[in-house]
Amino acid sequence: MNEYKDASKESFNDDFCSYLEHHLTRAFANAEDELVQKVWCDGVLMPFFENQTSKKSVNDTKRIVTKAWIGQDGQGEYELVIKFEKYSLRKYARGSSLQDCVPSERTLDWINIDLARRTIEIQLT
Structure with a gap:
């Protein structure tokens, strides 16, 4: 058995995606914009390109791009x-x-959501 674990997988994994999904839904409910109050998140996907979750990539770009299921x-x-x-x-x-x-x-x-363009940016601390 391989004792080595990729540290990036320990940070950005299915548990974090699930946490983010529920946290976003609660945040949307607190929005001032009534349209945003009506949306919820039904899932955050792991990125399609695994290389963008490498420590080097995240350190260089300071971002991860993926997909989320959001809407009414x-x-x-x-x-x-x-x-x-x-x-x-x-x-x-x-x-x-x-x-x-x-x-x-x-x-x-910490959230910038564009319902028309179907984009969302979040800023971690």
């Missing part, structure tokens, strides 16, 4: 850009959980 029925396909700052980059490099890098669901200051 939770089935609209959105491009999701997850941006990293110093704290989240450090945790990612160590293979630590990113859950505490996701800002409060009480505000949408």
